[in-house]
Structures are given as structure tokens and as C-alpha cells.
Amino acid sequence: MRLIPRDERFFDMFGELAQRITTSAKLLHELFSHPDRLVEYEARIKDVEHQADELVHQVNKRIDTSFVTPLDREDIHLLATRLDNVVDLIDGTARRARMFRITETREAALQLTDVLVRAGECIEEAVRDVKKPQSVADIGRRIKDLEEEGDATYHEAVGALFDGTPNALDVIKWKELYDKLEEAMDECEDVSNVLESISLKNS
Template identity: 55%
Template sequence: MLSRLIPRDEQFFDLFNQLAGHLRTTAQLLDQLFAEPNRTTELVKQIKDVEHLADQLTLTISTRIDKSFITPIDREDIHLLASRLDDVIDRLDGTARRVVMLHINEVREPAKRMAHVVLRAAELIGKSVAAIKRPSEVATQTAAIKLLEEEGDALYHDAVGALFAGKPDPIEVIRWKEIYESLEQAIDQCMGVALAVQSISLKNA
């Protein structure tokens, strides 16, 4: 009875949308990085700046969980979704830093395509998070993200296979295998976010 009299803190949904927006921005910047490697230094810094904002927002969400008497969804689910969104952003930041660390000056086509898959998945995640109270819409976005995950897996396997074709340069193999793996993991993590959103949406329908 008491829980009906105390208002729930609905601002968590706004915070989720903000965090999904940071993911979309990070993915856009990474997509630009692979399209315009001459801007690597500038774009890596911008990605790091957004990653810091995402970390601060994730901390805000965690603090708000502790301070809220009643939350609109389970506390564990709030933490799960915030953490998964932040983890993808961290992964994209790590991918960008690997481009610098591995001295990538010329970008291979599969990396461009995989980065664009990440961007498309991030855009769909934004739509899914915004529709979290509408399970049918979330299901549509989840299905679309699943197709992108499959596309990303295919790109990854083809790209790694091409690295070992003929007489490969061992240094190039090391460099690009690490980049491809990081991008593929980011795509998989996007699927993890989508499944978390879908689970929360269905649980609270």
C-alpha cells in the first residue's frame, strides 16, 4: 500500500536515453575514424571525451538507484542496462585507442564496414531504449540488431580469413586481427544491450 502512495523515480528512463545517445555519438565518431584515418588524433580525443561523459552518467544512475525509495523497474535491471550501455562505449573507446597504439595509418575496407555495422546497431539501440515501455517496438529493434550481429560475424570471419591468405605479413596480421576482434566484440555487446532492453520491456509490460 505504501508503495502506491510514494511516487516512483521515472527519471531513469531519461538517463537511459542520454546514455544511449552517448553510445550513438561514440559509434558515429568511430565510424568517422575508420572513414577518415587522417583525423585519428582528433577523433580519438572526442571519443574519449564522450566516454568520460558516459562514465559520469553511469555513476549518476548508480547513485540515483541508492537514493530512490521506489524505482520504475527492478534495481538490478537498471544497473544491468546502464552497465551494458557503458561497456559498449568503453569497448568503442578501446578500439579507437588500439588504432593509435597499433599505428594504423591506412584503413582496410572490412574495418570500415564493421564500424558502420556498429553505428547502425547503436542507432537501433537508441530507438529500442526510447521504446522500452512498448515491447512490440522493442522486439522489432531487437530482431534488426540480431541481423546486424550476423552481418558483423560474417564480416569478421571473412576479414580474418583474408589476413591469412597467401603469404601474410605477421605484423599486419597482429594489427588487424586485434582491430577486427575489437569491432566484432562491440557488435556482440550491442546485441547484449538489445537483449537486456527486451527482457526489461517484457518484464514490465
């Protein structure tokens, strides 16, 4: 019997961070669907990014004040940081879309953000099941499949930018946006790997 109970609130905070990934990814999908409302969606994504930053701040503060944590302190910090990184990358994509004055909808951007939304939902599920290694491993394989789907879409989209005689500025703008979306997807896989490691260590 524990004399000092473990601080289980960390798991709730991880869940809240994971929700911010899905929320911001859905908003980014809407941004690329409705570029006429770009300023509105970019602002809403920025608000979610601030929420995620505050959650990470709370996690780090709680690490310092908790006598007994449910996971290694290093793992808590790493997972919170990885989750926040995905939100930061989504926010960075939205900011670039606004800076680049995006005015058109491109199917590849919708496909890539759809993959991000599904990856976010998988991460939420994995965080809920973090104490079940087999479930987390199964979800990890789904995230890997999504990452590969995103890679295929990314490569096709970037190649298509150079078809014919494209406008050079359009190529530069969309290539950078696609790069950021792929980077966000890669970070989702990194989150999945951290979750799998934590789940195995604490099973």
C-alpha cells in the first residue's frame, strides 16, 4: 500500500493535449477548405496552440511539485513536449498559409489534413489506453499506416507542383505548406513511438 498516492492527473492532461491535436488539425482542414475564412481559422488555431502551451506549462509545474509521479519524470516531460510539437507544427502551417495569402483550395492539402485529423484521433485513443501495451501497439501500427499514406500524398502533391509551366511563387508557397504538413505527420509517429515505449515500461 502506497503511503503517498501517485498523481494520476498527468493522464488527464495528456488526454487534453491529445485533444488539442485533433481540434487544431480539424481547424486546419477547414482553413484549407475555406481559404476565404483563413484569418478566422488561423486565429482559432493560434488559440488552441496557446491552450496546449499552457497545458505543457502545467505538466512541467506538476512534475516539480508531485512527490510520486505515475511515470518517469523524463517520460512525462517527453510525451507532453511531443504532443505539443504536433500542435505547434499545425499552428506554423496555419501561420504560413496566412502569410502566403492562400486563396485557393487544393485537394492534396485537404487529403494531408484529413490524415492528420485521423492521426490525432488515434493519438487520443492511445493516450486513453496507455496502460494497455497491446492496444497502444495496435494503434501505433495504424498511425504508421497513416504516416505512409501521408507520405505518398505528399510526394505526389510535390511532384504535381512541377507539372507543366507552374507559377514559381505558387510552387514555393505550396511546397513549404506540404513540407510542414508532412513534418506534423512525422511528429505524430514520434508521439506514437513515445507512447509505445511508456506503455511497455509501465505495464
